[in-house]
Amino acid sequence: MASNSSLVTTTTALFSFLVLYLAVSFSNIAAKHRHSTTTNHRHSAISNHHPHHHHTAAPNPRLQQAYTALQAWKRVIYSDPFNTTSDWTGPSVCDYTGIYCAPFQNNTHIQTVAGIDLNHADIAGFLPDELGLLSDLALIHLNSNRFCGILPLTLSNLTLLFELDLSNNRFVGPFPSVVLSLPSLKFLDLRFNEFEGTLPPELFNVNLDAIFINNNRLRSVIPSNLGSSTASVVVFANNNLAGCIPPSIASFANTMEELLLINTNVTGCLPNEVGFLYKLRVLDVSFNKLVGEIPYSIAGLAHLEQLNLGHNMMSGEVPAGVCELPNLANFTFSYNYFFEEEGVCGNLTARGLVWDDRKNCLPEKRFQRSKKECDVVLEHPVDCFEHPCGGEKHVENNHEKHRT
Numbered sequence: 001m002a003s004n005s006s007l008v009t010t011t012t013a014l015f016s017f018l019v020l021y022l023a024v025s026f027s028n029i030a031a032k033h034r035h036s037t038t039t040n041h042r043h044s045a046i047s048n049h050h051p052h053h054h055h056t057a058a059p060n061p062r063l064q065q066a067y068t069a070l071q072a073w074k075r076v077i078y079s080d081p082f083n084t085t086s087d088w089t090g091p092s093v094c095d096y097t098g099i100y101c102a103p104f105q106n107n108t109h110i111q112t113v114a115g116i117d118l119n120h121a122d123i124a125g126f127l128p129d130e131l132g133l134l135s136d137l138a139l140i141h142l143n144s145n146r147f148c149g150i151l152p153l154t155l156s157n158l159t160l161l162f163e164l165d166l167s168n169n170r171f172v173g174p175f176p177s178v179v180l181s182l183p184s185l186k187f188l189d190l191r192f193n194e195f196e197g198t199l200p201p202e203l204f205n206v207n208l209d210a211i212f213i214n215n216n217r218l219r220s221v222i223p224s225n226l227g228s229s230t231a232s233v234v235v236f237a238n239n240n241l242a243g244c245i246p247p248s249i250a251s252f253a254n255t256m257e258e259l260l261l262i263n264t265n266v267t268g269c270l271p272n273e274v275g276f277l278y279k280l281r282v283l284d285v286s287f288n289k290l291v292g293e294i295p296y297s298i299a300g301l302a303h304l305e306q307l308n309l310g311h312n313m314m315s316g317e318v319p320a321g322v323c324e325l326p327n328l329a330n331f332t333f334s335y336n337y338f339f340e341e342e343g344v345c346g347n348l349t350a351r352g353l354v355w356d357d358r359k360n361c362l363p364e365k366r367f368q369r370s371k372k373e374c375d376v377v378l379e380h381p382v383d384c385f386e387h388p389c390g391g392e393k394h395v396e397n398n399h400e401k402h403r404t
């Protein structure tokens with residue numbers, strides 16, 4: 001589906017940034033680690049007459065706790081096809097594949113486990129309660145494994161956790177509310193799992209920068225406090241949120257740059273308040289049941305680069321102000337019921353945009369819907385001022401009327 005590729009492109013940018021950030025911080029950690037190892041070796045070489053083996057200094061209590069945690073984890077790993085964890089033996093946890101140490105913030109003379117990166121390891125297993133012992137973790141990356149079960153509640157002990165990427169695993173159960181108790185969390189990626197049930201409204205009250213929950217089994221209306229979030233990227237795609245996009249979305253204005261609500265079963269009109277999100281670069285509400293007109297306020301989104309309204313039931317005219325947006329590069333509004341393109345909207349090729357206007361009710365254009373198909377919807381326009389959220393019911397009633 002086209003929406004997937006757009007999702008990937010828009011999120012890739014953020015992730016390349018994160019990967020870069022991680023690579024830098026981890027190479028610093030690794031460099032420090034190598035440095036301290038060589039120092040120890042030199043020291044032991046100089047004093048090699050000494051009876052004690054100083055080069056394997058006893059791990060500090062934090063690393064001992066980490067050892068307990070990682071061994072407990074290894075016991076509940078049932079498949080590790082690339083042997084990623086085969087070197088998870090012995091007390092030197094900082095040497096384990098995928099485990100990254102850094103100086104402990106309260107005592108920089110000792111090392112502690114600060115990061116876990118097991119991306120693409122294809123490991124099958126559980127997350128044990130003992131992971132709560134890794135209380136200094138800043139990063140957990142478990143993208144593309146086969147971890148299953150639920151998240152242990154002991155994760156609430158990870159008060160420094162900044163980034164949690166559990167995407168593309170097999171986690172189940174209700175939305176893991178334990179993540180809402182993590183005071184340092186900024187990046188939450190739960191994409192492509194099997195979380196189900198309702199989305200807790202509290203998700204939007206925590207101080208996250210990025211929320212990726214697409215491709216789960218979450219079934220819920222969009223909470224009316226959606227706008228309390230501080231996130232700049234919110235990706236809800238491919239869940240069954242249903243309900244309307246609440247006007248409270250306006251309070252995202254100071255942070256929101258990408259809003260992706262692809263295939264989330266949202267209904268009603270696109271609220272005028274979408275136009276208040278002045279930092280928005282990507283707005284994708286495709287594959288939903290939105291009705292009514294394009295709010296003219298979108299013409300004020302000076303940073304907007306990608307606008308996808310495709311596969312909805314929207315109608316009315318496509319306003320020139322939207323087509324004239326200075327940064328707009330890709331405007332998709334196919335598979336709706338638009339019947340007029342104002343001004344430059346009629347020839348977006350001339351504006352140098354990538355665009356798609358197929359399957360609408362545009363009399364001058366090719367690849368449009370049949371007159372019959374258009375008449376069903378266009379004879380009963382939805383008034384978004386009167387029915388900002390009730391549009392869907394209105395249209396369904398019209399379908400009923402038409403059938404009888």
Ligand SMILES: *[C@@H]1O[C@H](CO)[C@@H](O)[C@H](O)[C@H]1NC(C)=O
Nearest residue numbers: 002003005006308330332354
């Ligand atoms: C334009 O956007 C549509 C819908 O999001 C996407 O399928 C298409 O690949 C995009 N085209 C370009 C050139 O970015």
Ligand SMILES: *[C@@H]1O[C@H](CO)[C@@H](O)[C@H](O)[C@H]1NC(C)=O
Nearest residue numbers: 080081082083084085086087
């Ligand atoms: C992992 O280890 C097992 C047992 O030592 C070995 O048979 C297998 O080839 C290894 N797999 C990889 C991908 O290295």
Ligand SMILES: *[C@@H]1O[C@H](CO)[C@@H](O)[C@H](O)[C@H]1NC(C)=O
Nearest residue numbers: 104105106107135136159160
């Ligand atoms: C680090 O020090 C601060 C301030 O003294 C203290 O509040 C905090 O609990 C300490 N953290 C740990 C993990 O020991």
Ligand SMILES: *[C@@H]1O[C@H](CO)[C@@H](O)[C@H](O)[C@H]1NC(C)=O
Nearest residue numbers: 065130131132133135154157
């Ligand atoms: C939480 O972290 C502290 C400090 O590392 C540790 O002593 C405690 O056992 C941890 N609690 C759990 C439930 O893992």
Ligand SMILES: *[C@@H]1O[C@H](CO)[C@@H](O)[C@H](O)[C@H]1NC(C)=O
Nearest residue numbers: 239240241242243264265267
């Ligand atoms: C969308 O929501 C409706 C209720 O409004 C529900 O009946 C339907 O199953 C949902 N569709 C999907 C794909 O989840």
Ligand SMILES: *[C@@H]1O[C@H](CO)[C@@H](O)[C@H](O)[C@H]1NC(C)=O
Nearest residue numbers: 346347348349350351352364
């Ligand atoms: C759209 O604009 C392009 C470039 O200016 C021009 O070549 C083309 O003929 C125009 N198409 C229509 C349908 O007016």
